[in-house]
Amino acid sequence: MDLTSGYSSTDRPEKVTIISISFSIMSIDSLDVENEQFSVNGLFVVRWSDSRLTWTPSDYGDIHFQLMKESKIWVPAFIVDNSVNDLSVISDESVLVRANYEGIITWWPPGIYKSACDANIFYFPFDTQTCQISLTSYGYTTQEVDLNVFKDGIDLSLYQPNGEWLMLANETSIDTFTNAGLDFRRITFSFEMKRRPAFYGVFYILPILINSLLTVYTFALTPESGEKIAFCLTMMLSYTVLVTLLSEQLPSSGKISSVLTIYMAIVMVLCAIAVPLAIWVIDLFHRKDSEPIPKWQIQFTENVLLKIGCRKKKISRLNAVGAVKIKGDDEASPVTPVQVVYNDHVDLYTPLNWKDLASILDSVLFRVYFITVVLTTVIVFTRMVLNI
Known part of the structure; x- marks a missing residue:
């Protein structure tokens, strides 16, 4: 046919x-x-x-x-x-x-x-x-x-x-x-x-989250350890590697940026800022006690930083029996503890030294960084997972 x-x-x-x-x-x-x-x-x-x-x-x-x-x-x-x-x-x-x-x-x-x-x-x-x-x-x-x-x-x-x-x-x-x-x-x-997202969650998201949280612990290391700056620089280096790996999965066009990329940029900036802050803390810690602390710095630390760092003033409590003599203004003394007399004891507020300032500043920065990183992480990943 x-x-x-x-x-x-x-x-x-x-x-x-x-x-x-x-x-x-x-x-x-x-x-x-x-x-x-x-x-x-x-x-x-x-x-x-x-x-x-x-x-x-x-x-x-x-x-x-x-x-x-x-x-x-x-x-x-x-x-x-x-x-x-x-x-x-x-x-x-x-x-x-x-x-x-x-x-x-x-x-x-x-x-x-x-x-x-x-x-x-x-x-x-x-x-x-x-x-x-x-x-x-x-x-x-x-x-x-x-x-x-x-x-x-x-x-x-x-x-x-x-x-x-x-x-x-x-x-x-x-x-x-x-x-x-x-x-x-x-x-x-x-x-x-x-x-x-399972593959990317294990090989990208998890390392990014771990590095973000580890950045906070820069201020948990004591200045005596000598590892503050090295630890912070290591976190920056690891983040640089993660950014390089992530960039291979994303288009090079500048039409739109990933929320994850923005999150990593924020954490990298925080890590970069942590370097001079860590240097500042180390500098305070190693200053000699003979060098006087500015009055404004003491007042700011006692009135603001101690509250943020959830710390209390250093107090030495002594049992008081009888009368307590408080040194008058006419007697010259570079630093005089403030005395508060109770019925049966005396609280001596010990003056702050440079090591105390460094320790308080570390505590404050740790809390500020922890709250910033956690809030940023929750907001960013909530937006990513829920697509909002």
């Missing part, structure tokens, strides 16, 4: 040929967020009607369909217009076209389709990406070829789940665009995918 005798493969079946299209996805080959590329394996299901390819089955041995090469009949020309590989017309001579006796033509061109994908990394690695495959009728305007969605548009019956990306939803839409004064139809297959 030769249906193509006298058939012209360059002529459309109808003045306006209506073509129904769907996409049967088999697997997500890759979603390269760094290079903003989406690769998917699947096949298009293309169906249209050609009245020139009809016959009566009873006249041809009860044959209801026939397979033929695409070069023998008219097939629509399509391109994936957001492809990053090439813009060649979809064609595969090895794929046979199926025609039934009613003139319904079905064509299944398979392929690995790689398209551009505008990645949104704001919530990385808890991000959700929407990527698209756009199909355009190449060379045929809306007055010649009209596109419709076949069935549900995207068929998931052959889909194999991806290890890194979870398919959340899909959508098919049709729109019209104008080029050189001509209107063309375009059908777009959209895929919404959420990243599975």
